[in-house]
Each structure stands twice: as C-alpha cells, then as structure tokens.
Amino acid sequence: MEAVKCLSGGASLEANAESVLRTITPSLDPTRHKGQAGKIAVIGGCREYTGAPYFAAISALKIGADLSHVFCTEGAATVIKSYSPELIVHPILEESYNISGVNDEGKRDISKKILSEFDKWMERFDCLVVGPGLGRDPFLLECVSKIMTRARQSNVPIVVDGDGLFLVTNSIELVSGYRLAVLTPNVNEYKRLVQKVLGCDVNDQNTHGELLSLSKQIGNVTILRKGKSDLISDGEKVQSVSIYGSTRRCGGQGDILSGSVAVFLFWARQCNSAAERESTISRTNPAVLGCIAGSALLRKAAALAFEHKKRSTLTTDIIEHLGQSLEAISLAS
Ligand SMILES: NC(=O)C1=CN([C@@H]2O[C@H](COP(=O)(O)OP(=O)(O)OC[C@H]3O[C@@H](n4cnc5c(N)ncnc54)[C@H](OP(=O)(O)O)[C@@H]3O)[C@@H](O)[C@H]2O)[C@@H](O)CC1
Numbered sequence: 001m002e003a004v005k006c007l008s009g010g011a012s013l014e015a016n017a018e019s020v021l022r023t024i025t026p027s028l029d030p031t032r033h034k035g036q037a038g039k040i041a042v043i044g045g046c047r048e049y050t051g052a053p054y055f056a057a058i059s060a061l062k063i064g065a066d067l068s069h070v071f072c073t074e075g076a077a078t079v080i081k082s083y084s085p086e087l088i089v090h091p092i093l094e095e096s097y098n099i100s101g102v103n104d105e106g107k108r109d110i111s112k113k114i115l116s117e118f119d120k121w122m123e124r125f126d127c128l129v130v131g132p133g134l135g136r137d138p139f140l141l142e143c144v145s146k147i148m149t150r151a152r153q154s155n156v157p158i159v160v161d162g163d164g165l166f167l168v169t170n171s172i173e174l175v176s177g178y179r180l181a182v183l184t185p186n187v188n189e190y191k192r193l194v195q196k197v198l199g200c201d202v203n204d205q206n207t208h209g210e211l212l213s214l215s216k217q218i219g220n221v222t223i224l225r226k227g228k229s230d231l232i233s234d235g236e237k238v239q240s241v242s243i244y245g246s247t248r249r250c251g252g253q254g255d256i257l258s259g260s261v262a263v264f265l266f267w268a269r270q271c272n273s274a275a276e277r278e279s280t281i282s283r284t285n286p287a288v289l290g291c292i293a294g295s296a297l298l299r300k301a302a303a304l305a306f307e308h309k310k311r312s313t314l315t316t317d318i319i320e321h322l323g324q325s326l327e328a329i330s331l332a333s
C-alpha cells in the first residue's frame, strides 16, 4: 500500500515514505538533552477554536518533540491548558472585540507588546506552525504577520495551515521565496491560493503542472496539497503520498498533520546537517521530507484508529496511534 511516487519531470525519486521516516527520525540517545528532539510553537487558538491548536501541539509531542508551545488569545489559553498539562501556553494574542475601545496609538502599543513577548521565545523554536484555529480577526492577523516576519528574519521554519493560509493568501510576500516555509492547504485553501497566485480556477486535468507552477510562483516554497492522495512539491518535482489512511473525514486531521510536519521538518534539517549526506534522502529539501513523513504517519495512524473505532473515530483517537505508527517503522530503543 505504501507509496511515494515521483510524478513529473526528470528522474524518479527512489525514496519512499517509510525510508524517509526511518532516515530522519533521530535515535533516542542518552547523551541528548531536553530540547534536542525539537521545540515547536503553534500560533493559533481564539474565541471560536481551541481544538485545532491543541491537536497540532499535542501531535508534535506524541511524535517525539521535547517541548510544544501554543501562542493564543487569553480566553483560549485557559481552555487549551485544561486539555493538557504538557503544553506551554502563552495567552498573548488579542482580537479586535477585546480592544474595541482602544485608539490607534493604543493598538500599536498592544501590537508591540505582543511582538516583544513573542521575541523572548522565538530564537528557541525549531519550527512554528501558524494558523490552526487562529481565526480571521484583522488585528490578530496583523500581529501574526509581524511574528512571521520576525521568524523569517531568524530563519525559523514556518508551517502555514488553516487561517494562516487565509492570511498568507492575501499577503503572499510573507512567505514568498522563503525556502523554510511549508503551506498545507486543504481543498478550499488550495482553491483560494490558486485563484490568488495563478489568477485562475483549479484545473484537475493538470494537477501536477499546476502545483509546480504554484510553488514556483511563490518562490519555491513547499506546498502539501491535502486530499485523497497528498501531493507535495517545492517547484522542482511533485511527489505523492497515497498510503491508505481512513475513510473517516472528521475535522482536526489537518491539524495533526501540521504539527507532525513541523517536527519532521526539523528532524530532516538535523539529518541534513549530520554526516549522513551520502544518502539521496538526506540531500533532499528538508521541507519536502517533513511533508512526506508527516503525511505518511498521519495516514498510518488514521488507518490504525479506524480499525478500532470505525465510524466513531475522532481526531483524538488518531493522535493516540501516532506513537505506535512511528514505532512500527523506527524502533525507539
Ligand atoms: N476542533 C477545532 O477546533 C477545529 C478547528 N479547525 C479550524 O477551523 C478553521 C477553519 O478551517 P476549515 O477547515 O473549517 O475551513 P475551510 O477549509 O474553509 O472549510 C470550511 C468548509 O468547507 C467545506 N469543505 C471542506 N472540505 C471540503 C472538500 N474536500 N470538498 C468540498 N467542501 C469542503 C465544508 O463545508 P460544507 O460545504 O460541507 O458545509 C467545510 O466545513 C481553521 O482555523 C482550522 O484550523 C479545523 O482545523 C477543524 C477542527
């Protein structure tokens, strides 16, 4: 069932998802200290959504990251903390409705304060996930744009999902040309990206050409187009992950994916910089490797959860199978 196919242009890639997972997953070495397996931050969580940032952040930990932070609004923070004591939650974001009586100067001060709170932490993060459950409040999105700009200046990788894609679609310069950016659009998010960036409707007769053009047009950022098969491209070629997942389409699976891609992207970068450069996999764009690994693991975990829970499978059930799915490919000992 397992498959990573090279679908366009040039020589076909010999790698497959299992070997990518095996190669980039670090060993559990007693000499490594807390933090070396990854420090991830999710920017998301607002009045409406608290599940999405939780799913992304907890998935990162369940896969093997050491620390997982969430930057959200104050109201969302209490709720997210109550889901899990494992997460480090920063209630720093503000939505317009909460500061409706504040004048423009006051808003600028609030924005500066948010940025300086984030700055205290940013250099420590190995990857950001921007967007799960972020909402679309204009003031909040403006602050998040500034956070993204800072992260980019510091070369921190950014996975953009959910409402982060709404932001980026309307301000493509935030990620344009940034090789450490990954966009993970679902059907709707992809449609909006294509319309905005390529100025046309999605063409299902030219899936691969279109994805290549989209990535190239945004300066070779890596795009993971989610669907029946997940399609991944950094503008060089298109690869697909079609491992059997599940037929259950409950909300939140994309959030697991974004948290997972963040961890694997970081691990792939570590692997890139280690002395394993002889393998084709370790010479591949780490953002692409992160997407392949994240997609494959989510699908495997979804298949396992579905075996047990069938129609009542929920995102939390899939999260419970992430560890077992990775263990089946890369033994922890
Ligand atoms: N528990 C939580 O806190 C969760 C919070 N989440 C957060 O919500 C925010 C918005 O994200 P989103 O995914 O709901 O927005 P978007 O993609 O615009 O979809 C909206 C509607 O489009 C449709 N539709 C969807 N797929 C389709 C398809 N394949 N083919 C055709 N139509 C399709 C479908 O509507 P329908 O037309 O079926 O009524 C769907 O309901 C974002 O921050 C995200 O992170 C989620 O992560 C979930 C868990």
Ligand SMILES: Nc1ncnc2c1ncn2[C@@H]1O[C@H](COP(=O)(O)OP(=O)(O)OP(=O)(O)O)[C@@H](O)[C@H]1O
Residues within 6 Å of the ligand: 162, 185, 186, 187, 226, 227, 228, 229, 230, 245, 246, 249, 250, 251, 252, 253, 254, 255, 256, 257, 295, 298, 299
């Ligand atoms: N039709 C499908 N068949 C099999 N797997 C799918 C299908 N659609 C999506 N998936 C899997 O589910 C994952 C999440 O994709 P989905 O389109 O549900 O994202 P999303 O809408 O962003 O999710 P979320 O509800 O978290 O926002 C994808 O990575 C893919 O592996």
Ligand SMILES: [Mg+2]
Residues within 6 Å of the ligand: 161, 162, 186, 254, 255
């Ligand atoms: Mg989503």
